[in-house]
Amino acid sequence: MKYSIFSLARAALSGHKGWTRAWRDPAPKSRYDVVIIGGGGHGLATAYFLAHEYGIRNVAVLEKGWIGSGNAGRNTTIIRSNYGLPGNTGFYELSMKLWERMEQDLNYNTMVSQRGIINLYHSDAQRDAFARRGNTMRINGIDAELLNAVQIRKELPFLNYDNARFPIMGGLLQRRAGTARHDAVIWGYARAASEGGVDIIQNCEVTGFVRDANGKVTGVETTRGRIGAGKVGMAVAGSSSRVAAMAGLRLPIESHVLQAFVSEAIKPLIPGVITFGAGHFYVSQSDKGGLVFGGDLDGYNSYAQRGNMPVMEDVCEGGMAIMPMIGRVRMLRQWGGIMDMSMDGSPIIDKSPIDGLYLNAGWCYGGFKATPASGLVFAHLLARDEAHPEAALFRLDRFRRGAMIDEKGQGAQPNLH
Amino acid sequence: MRIACPFCGERENGEFTYLGDASPERPNFAVDGRESPDRVEDAFYDYVYLRDNVAGVMREYWYHGGGCRSWLVAERNTVTHEFISVTAAPGAGAASAVRAGE
């Protein structure tokens, strides 16, 4: 069904009883041209672009739980393209442009809301770093504005400007950044991919790879039987090491837990996204009124999908430092998600050393904003067997070659990226 | 999550800092130029960048900065966060002291 103002009116007049399911629920076939492991945003976007951009329609997405049950459904929904390093700058801007036309492309309301992001700075050195990043963005045709404290006060009058230790000196603003409704992104891609012929198969965990005599991957073993494949693409977010290990592959990746929090709903307060530069705290307000916020990783390897108390305390302290009035607001919920933390903080989109197996991994903390571009470039790689120009630096061998994309300058220490 | 420091007893994990996997060992080649550069490069690539990243029990380094300031080696289950053992890291000051019977 094509959604429009008329379909909505028709459904309203008939008591909303006529809505049909948004995507098919087929049984797995015995073979596909391309099998994607992982029904998160990246896997589904890849399938969507394979079908609609590259004409490859005999595709399956295999998801061990339900689609969107991983990080796609656990993140804080921030989208932005304020990156400073070659490789990242162009890629995330490609993603931003795809976000801007996503609702038209998918015929689905993904609630992309370009409310702006302000990264606050609190020292001269940080201002210089932000000025440099802003300049890099503008040279590349991306919007960025460096604001001083007086200008920030106009946008965000409620912040604590009198903090003696971390005074707010200004901020880097990207007005085109914002948030999107994460579940809707999943459902929108699932619906559009399914319409393009893609089989979305839930409750289907990949438990092993099928290899031929030369070691080439020719299919996967799953909890719903063996499925043959011309090519297999992995887009399993925090599970990359575990899935790659089934093919005997070790990756430059660690799995870490990141927590997120939601408060009770309050009246509209926070216009866009605000980040605290002296510690680590970021916040936005959902359409329902809850404050959505988070901060650092818990810091140690984890597959537990739940976090611990010290980070909760640290995040709340960060919030109190810039917005003391939220001390009166109750926290409603907290959860954790497991992410791939790569050795340089940047993703890996590449052929693996094993024939027939392709990697989309290492998304660290910021992979939600990458969802549309990740799908496009991974589909390109799977369809053409060559890197998309905007993903040409996300190679697996960059660590060996010393060509890291280390946005934070932390070195090979995943929990610091 | 609470960590039982062998010197300070059980403390909350906010007192500790994590370094990472304790298994990788720094490659040790003689500096006589006889080792093939490829082998050296492979070994260092492996040591610096590649990780087993196990879902299960892992040996890892923790630093008790909010307590005795010792380096520790913990065996911990990354799926349940359960600690199996916590001992002084070999070579750390306190560990050598324990070995010396002090």
Ligand SMILES: Cc1cc2nc3c(=O)[nH]c(=O)nc-3n(C[C@H](O)[C@H](O)[C@H](O)COP(=O)(O)OP(=O)(O)OC[C@H]3O[C@@H](n4cnc5c(N)ncnc54)[C@H](O)[C@@H]3O)c2cc1C
């Ligand atoms: C708390 C938190 C906040 C975040 N906030 C932001 C943010 O504000 N902005 C941003 O850009 N990014 C953010 N991120 C990061 C972002 O969510 C991830 O990088 C991104 O969602 C990962 O891609 P994905 O959506 O495809 O992953 P997922 O949704 O995790 O998809 C992977 C899927 O693979 C499946 N899978 C795993 N193993 C198998 C198997 N063997 N067989 C079959 N299926 C399997 C999983 O069940 C899962 O559904 C955040 C992450 C967390 C945890």
Ligand SMILES: [Zn+2]
């Ligand atoms: Zn101690």
